[in-house]
Amino acid sequence: MIDGRTRTCGLIGNPVEHTMSPAIHNTLAQAMGENLVYVPFPVPQGHLEEAVKGAWALQLSGLNVTVPYKSQVIPFLRELDPLAEKIGAVNTLVRTEDGFKGYNTDMPGLYRAMCRDGVSIEGERVLLLGAGGVARAVAILLLEKNAREIVLLNRTPEKAEQIAAEVNALAGRQLARALALSDYVTLPERERYLAIQATSVGMFPHVEDAPLEDPDFYRRVHTGYDLIFNPAKTKFMSLVEAGGGRACNGLKMLLYQGVIAYELWTGATVGRKLEETAYQAMKQAMGI
Numbered sequence: 001m002i003d004g005r006t007r008t009c010g011l012i013g014n015p016v017e018h019t020m021s022p023a024i025h026n027t028l029a030q031a032m033g034e035n036l037v038y039v040p041f042p043v044p045q046g047h048l049e050e051a052v053k054g055a056w057a058l059q060l061s062g063l064n065v066t067v068p069y070k071s072q073v074i075p076f077l078r079e080l081d082p083l084a085e086k087i088g089a090v091n092t093l094v095r096t097e098d099g100f101k102g103y104n105t106d107m108p109g110l111y112r113a114m115c116r117d118g119v120s121i122e123g124e125r126v127l128l129l130g131a132g133g134v135a136r137a138v139a140i141l142l143l144e145k146n147a148r149e150i151v152l153l154n155r156t157p158e159k160a161e162q163i164a165a166e167v168n169a170l171a172g173r174q175l176a177r178a179l180a181l182s183d184y185v186t187l188p189e190r191e192r193y194l195a196i197q198a199t200s201v202g203m204f205p206h207v208e209d210a211p212l213e214d215p216d217f218y219r220r221v222h223t224g225y226d227l228i229f230n231p232a233k234t235k236f237m238s239l240v241e242a243g244g245g246r247a248c249n250g251l252k253m254l255l256y257q258g259v260i261a262y263e264l265w266t267g268a269t270v271g272r273k274l275e276e277t278a279y280q281a282m283k284q285a286m287g288i
């Protein structure tokens, strides 16, 4: 029950109507007996600074940040976690004494999801499809978790080249390289790769699309990890399975970015059973 001691967390973004985060956080708070509510707050363009200051003045314990503010919010924070700084994007704000501290839980969330799915990064040769904001963050995760090789494939190769150069500068060696999507044919045929799908191709309602259609590409993939969560089974995933590989979707990444944010706000550790409860609540809210 909401009373005078209820703590508030929330989401700022534009739009926020379709978010699944309230299902995750309110389920966790209820199950853990935490007097906390989570509310989405749409923030119109041009009002981000006021929103962050207002949230702090209103004693909000924490916020998630979504599109289009994940980078724009950084100047309005008191402090930045080193990983968020490296990635250049913040999706979680935690209240401190004199302002909010920014974190990125999307990448730790993806990492926890991959661990739960039994997909490892260390020592892997990885094909990373896409070169947008999320792909850039994934490339940094792959560097941090000691991937053996990163090949960035993107429709616009220049964007992939820029990310590869950034990763190589951070790594201090030639860890990443870029190719145009269709140039996958130049990859050695005998290698089997972990492929992470970080383009927006195949998202609802364009469920019949995949960034690559050629079965020859999918024969090189032992595991395909699609970051898309709607639909729950993408065309990319079907093509991976048709090629004999294992396929996972982005639902658990979505869950764990929320679980990790909740842990930062409350100091609690969310156990496996509660993770599962929140996962089911999230899927129910999505109608799957």
Ligand code: NAP
Binding pocket: 106, 129, 130, 131, 132, 133, 134, 135, 154, 155, 156, 159, 198, 199, 200, 201, 203, 211, 227, 228, 229, 250, 251, 253, 254, 255, 257
């Ligand atoms: P973004 O910055 O807009 O980047 C989109 C990427 O998709 C770019 O690499 C773009 O290539 C590529 N692309 C778009 N249309 C294409 C087409 N028709 N053919 C080939 N490539 C195309 O998006 P983002 O913020 O990085 O997000 C990427 C995806 O990550 C989202 O769509 C979402 O599904 C997923 N995501 C998942 C979670 C989760 O919790 N599971 C969280 C965040 C995001 P160009 O560079 O050539 O334009």
